[in-house]
Amino acid sequence: VLVTSIIAKTRDEQELSTDEIQFMIHGMLDGSIADYQISAWSMAILCRGMTAKETATLTECMLASGGRLARTSDRPRVDKHSTGGLGDKVSLILAPLVACFDLDVPMLSGRGLGITGGTLDKLESYDGYRCDLTQPEIAEQLNAIGCVITGTTPQMTPADRKLYSLRDVTGTVPSIALITASILSKKLAESLDSLVLDVKFGSGAFMGTFSEASDLARSLSSTAKQMGLATRVVLSDMNQPLGKMVGNACEANEVVDVLQGAGPTDVRDLTLRLSAELLVDTKRCSSLPDATNELVKVLQSGRAFDRYVQMIEHQGGTFCESIPLARRYPVLAEKRGWLASLNGQSLGHAVIGLGGGRRTLGDSLDHSVGLEMLCRIGDPIDIGQPLINILAASDGDSESAANVLQSAIEISPDPVTPLTLIPSDIDRASP
C-alpha cells in the first residue's frame, strides 16, 4: 500500500520526500519492492517528471547504494561524460590529453548498446586491453599515468545497474530525471573535482532535438550543482557522425591521428573545447582561449599521444598505430546536389548489421568493420561520387549495409547550410 501510494504521488505530480525516494531505492535493491512496481514508477517519472530536489535525492540514493573510488593523489580529479553519438571517440583523446596537465582522469565507461558505440568497445580493438580493472588497479594506474578508461566496478552504483536493466526493457530509458541520476551517480562515485558533460542532439544522438537536449543539460547542470560537483555542460550537434570514422578499430585509428596533431576538425574542436572547460574549471588555465592554446601545444608535442600509448599498455593492450580494417566498399551518390541530411538511426543500424554494434548485451563484435564518412552536410555532391566507404567483412554484408545507407542519405537540389558543431552551451557564466 505504501509503495502504491508513492507511485501514485509521482503519477499525480506530487513531490516525494527524501524518505520516500530512499524507501523505493532500498526496496528495489533488497527485493522488497517488485520489479513491476519499480517499472511503473519509472514510467510515471518519465511522464510526469521530477523536481530538481527529487532528482538530486534520487542521484544521492543511487550514489549511496555502492562504494566510491578512493582519492589517492593530490591532483585534481576530472572527467568527461557524453550522452553518446555516432563516431564519438572524444573520451579516448581527452583522457590522456588532460592527464598531461597534472589532472587525474578516472574515466569509468560503458559498452555500446543500440546505435551508439561504446568507449570500452573501441579500446578493445587493441589486443589484450583490459576493461575490468579492480579499484586498487585503478588507483595504481592513476598514480602512475594519471588516466584510466575501464568499466564501472561491481561495487559501484548497484542501484543504477538494477534500475537501468529494468528501464532498458520497459520503454523508460528517455526520462530526463532518470538519465540525470544515472549519469551523475556514476560520475560522483568517481570522487571528482570537476566534470564536463557533452549533451548531444540530433538524428545520431539519444536526444533528437536541441530542445530535449537543453532540458537534459539543464537538469544535469542543476542537479550536479546541488550535489556540489562543479560541472560544465556543452551541447553538440549529432545530426552527422563526429569525425570520419564510425566503428571500433577505425575510430581508434582516427584517435591516433588527432593525438598526433592531425585528424578531422570536428573531433579535434570538440575535444579541445571539452578539455578546455576542465582546464579552466581546475584553474590550470585562466580562460577557454588560453586553455585551447595550451591543449594544442600538448597535442603537437606528442605528449598526449605518448600518454595514450602508456595507458593502453598499462591496461594490457598492444598498441598499434593503424589497426587493420575490413575491406572498403564505396557507396556512390545517385544524384547531384548538396548533402542535406544523414539519418543517424539508419547509419547506426548499418553498423550493427555489419557486426560493429550490439542489438542486445552479449552480442559479440567485429572490431574491424564500420563506416568511413567521405562528405559532410552542406557539401556539394556529384553523381557517382563516393559518399561513404563501408568497411565490411563480406560482399553480402556490404550490400545489406549499402541498402540501409542509400535510404539514410538525403541529397537536396538546393544548397544546404553546414551544421554548427557547438551551437550553444549552458552555464557559461560561473568560472
Next chain:
Amino acid sequence: VLVTSIIAKTRDEQELSTDEIQFMIHGMLDGSIADYQISAWSMAILCRGMTAKETATLTECMLASGGRLARTSDRPRVDKHSTGGLGDKVSLILAPLVACFDLDVPMLSGRGLGITGGTLDKLESYDGYRCDLTQPEIAEQLNAIGCVITGTTPQMTPADRKLYSLRDVTGTVPSIALITASILSKKLAESLDSLVLDVKFGSGAFMGTFSEASDLARSLSSTAKQMGLATRVVLSDMNQPLGKMVGNACEANEVVDVLQGAGPTDVRDLTLRLSAELLVDTKRCSSLPDATNELVKVLQSGRAFDRYVQMIEHQGGTFCESIPLARRYPVLAEKRGWLASLNGQSLGHAVIGLGGGRRTLGDSLDHSVGLEMLCRIGDPIDIGQPLINILAASDGDSESAANVLQSAIEISPDPVTPLTLIPSDIDRASP
C-alpha cells in the same frame, strides 16, 4: 525489443494497431511478456491516454480472452454498472425491479475494496447467499426469475483479472482507458442488449471531480457505441453517501424499504432514473416519464420486492426483512450552522475501521456494522444534534470511528445549497 517498442509508442502518444494491442494482451496471459513490462505500459496508458479506437480494441481483446454468458431466453438482456460510491445499493433494487418488465438481468458484480462497498458483500448479509453461481446456474436462474446477482465466473475476462491485479499494486488504477476496457469487457461478456452506467463523482467516489467523471463517461459511451452495445450514461453526485445507510446489512435493510415503496428519496430517484433508461432503451416504455410511472407502480405493488426475495432464496440465502444491526452510537454536532461537506474518503475509512470494509482482498467483514447518516448537505444543524449514528461492535470501535468522523464533517456558519443528485447526463439525444 518488440514489447519495448510498443510500450514506447504508447509513451510517445502514437496509436497502437490492433495487432500490437492483441500482442500485449496475449503476451500478458501466456506469460511471454513480463509483469514489469505490462505495468510500465499501464502507467504509460494512464499518463498518455489511448485513442477511442485503441480503447475499443483493448476492450475487445479483454473480452475475447474468456467466455461469454450464453443467451438462454428471448427476453432482452440488460444490466447496470456503477463506478462505485458510498452507500450505493442501487444494484440490489434495480435488478429485481427491471426484471418485472420481462427483462433478463445477469448482473455479475464484485466485492468491496477500499472505501466503496461491494454489491456481493451487501447480499451476503443474508445467511447462505451464494455469489459463486456457475454459468449453467446463472442461465437456469435467469429463466426462472429474470435476475441474478453473482460474481464473475472464472471463465470470463481472465485478461481483466490479471491486468487489474497488477494495476492495483502499481498505482495504475485511475486510467480512463483501462477503466473503460475493464468495465465494458466484463459487461460485454454478459451478452447484453442494453446497459446503463452510473458514473459517480465527488469525495465519496472514485472520480473526485465532475470533469474527470465526464471524461470517463464520454470514454465509456463512445467505446460501448463502437462495440455495438446500446449504453446510456448518467452522472451522479457522490459528495455525500447515497441514502441513509453505509455498510452491508444496514444497506440491505434500506433496499427492502425502497422495494416496499418507501426509503430515502435519493436512492429511490437514482434507481428510478437508471431503471427508466433501460425500459426506454428496450422499448418497454416510450419515454423516461412514462417509464418512471410504470416503475413506481411496480414498486408500490410489491412485485419488485417479491422478485428480490425470490432471487435471494434462489441463490441459497435466508431472507430477513430487517437484519439485526450492531449497536448505534450517535455522533453529535459540535457547532451550529449548515452541513457544508462530508469527506467521503474519511467516511469510507471509518467503515473499514469498524470492520465493514476491506483494506486488502481476503479481509473478512462484519456485516452488522456501518454508518447511519442523519442529515444531508445543506441541512441546518444545531449544537448537540445527532449527525451520524455509528453502528459498531464495541465502544472502542465506535470511539475510533467518531474521531475519524468529526474531522470528516464540515459545518458552515452560512447557509449551504443542497446538492443536485443528477446534475447532467451524457448521450441523452439518441432514443
